[in-house]
Amino acid sequence: MSWKTLDDMDLAGKRVLVRVDINVPVDKGAVTDTTRIERIVPTVTDILARGGKPMLVAHFDRPRGKVVPSMSLRVTVPALEAAFVCSVRLIETLEGAENLTEEARAADVLLLENIRFHPGEEANDPDFAARLAALGDIYCNDAFSAAHRAHASTTALAHLLPACAGRLMQAELQALEAALGNPARPVVAVVGGAKVSTKLDLLGNLVQKVDTLVIGGGMANTFLAAMGLDVGRSLCEHDMAATARDIMAKAGAAGCTILLPADVVVAREFAEGAAHEVTGAHACPPDAMILDAGPQAVARITAALDTAKTLIWNGPLGAFEIAPFDAATNAAAQHAARLSRDGRLISVAGGGDTVSALNRAGAAADFTYISTAGGAFLEWMEGRDLPGVAALKGA
Known part of the structure; x- marks a missing residue:
């Protein structure tokens, strides 16, 4: 150290x-x-x-x-x-x-x-x-x-x-070093949330450092649209399509696999217990919204976790605040928790929605480390030098 x-x-x-x-x-x-x-x-x-x-x-x-x-x-x-x-x-x-x-x-x-x-x-x-x-x-x-x-x-x-x-501080720094500084490989990162535009630096840094990048939440819709798929009335930043394609190209050049949902859960309204259905990611009805990843997508994520040694998690895979659109986040988080509890996975997670989602899933207690740092955790994931940490290193 x-x-x-x-x-x-x-x-x-x-x-x-x-x-x-x-x-x-x-x-x-x-x-x-x-x-x-x-x-x-x-x-x-x-x-x-x-x-x-x-x-x-x-x-x-x-x-x-x-x-x-x-x-x-x-x-x-x-x-x-x-x-x-x-x-x-x-x-x-x-x-x-x-x-x-x-x-x-x-x-x-x-x-x-x-x-x-x-x-x-x-x-x-x-x-x-x-x-x-x-x-x-x-x-x-x-x-x-x-x-x-x-x-x-x-x-x-x-x-x-x-x-x-x-x-x-010691526990945070040791956990972060284990996750990205000198991690056991393969490394999987799960990044979710609403907007690509708020996590550009994060995605750009991660594709250079991890083996598999799972993209979920509203961010995934932007990537699907960038691939030419119709995402209906889903939350989506269509103006970020070129940026999404650029990130996918950088991932390919770095040997990082990006996992986008192969199937999705769609609904006509965003409400607790709303009528919903599972469709292929390519088959979202024009009058529907994508609100969660589907079971095939979850199966691909859990398969990636089964072969991983390190996991970094930031953001939910769907609209986790209400059922049934919390299913993908819950299933993937619980699987990661089991692997962590069995000593097969080092799992580090952080960010406000992330902590809330993992707590709702009943998975937080079994993750290796949960950061409550918010902005500092995100800036570290983006690869930035944190002044408070740099000052300690120079002390």
């Missing part, structure tokens, strides 16, 4: 600035989903167990450099205390962090108020970063989900203090 972890740091008696992502959903003054908080527990408990004093640095929503009371991190304190099983004290200002009260010093964990209340954060201002650095002895980045942002708390701090990756 070209970056340090907590194992490389002497934490005893040290103040540790820990960049975390606790940008959690809140309703009526309470956190409604603690997933992101639970993910940082190993880092915080490890620092405490080894005699360190964690000060959490985090953002919440988008205050854009101004103090917005409704975006205070205070709402997260009860959930943090429950997860860490210790006391957490919110430090409301940078001046307060520089001059801690006795009550603050007595708390197990300190939480700095929303770092994006300060304009210097998103500007990656060196003077602001220097003030932050003075608050700690060690910098620990445990927020891979913010690693695609070149902000003071994600990049500059790594150059001002001895720096390392937290347990969540």
Whole structure:
């Protein structure tokens, strides 16, 4: 590894600035989903167990450099205390962090108020970063989900203090390295979603790196149309036909097989339990919409997974939010989960709809790794350098 972890740091008696992502959903003054908080527990408990004093640095929503009371991190304190099983004290200002009260010093964990209340954060201002650095002895980045942002708390701090990756960041980086950096082959990528136009860089990078690329969702309709097939009233970017053909040509030149659905599930309306039928991909009725991949398509996908060693998954294969158009996503995800559980497949997945779809399918628990990083996960899949990761590598 070209970056340090907590194992490389002497934490005893040290103040540790820990960049975390606790940008959690809140309703009526309470956190409604603690997933992101639970993910940082190993880092915080490890620092405490080894005699360190964690000060959490985090953002919440988008205050854009101004103090917005409704975006205070205070709402997260009860959930943090429950997860860490210790006391957490919110430090409301940078001046307060520089001059801690006795009550603050007595708390197990300190939480700095929303770092994006300060304009210097998103500007990656060196003077602001220097003030932050003075608050700690060690910098620990445990927020891979913010690693695609070149902000003071994600990049500059790594150059001002001895720096390392937290347990969540470490797990993310190791999983991603296993999936695309130096993967066991063959590698299969499943990419779904509505639009080709939002995933051009992703597709262009993957066809150079994977052995089989499965394209599903509305994106598949664009590729089918680019091949001259009638997709009826389906969601489709007809103006991206030339781009789709270019991606297919690049895949062919790179030796990457693209799997498009051979058969599809069509309906006249997009509604729960709508009347539907299975047709060949070449036989979509002009008044119908393609809403899912068909059983033949699923059989081809599961066959590809049976011979694969590594799987990267981003996006559903159909309109997974409603039955019966979740069938292909569920079947393929459950098959990948079984292979992963049996130790036959390394499976890494990420992206908002992806996590939701895998959870609905009951498959998420058996995937090797599920990233909650969203934008950072996608940019990594696109082959981009993430500033927060690059800063750790240079530390």
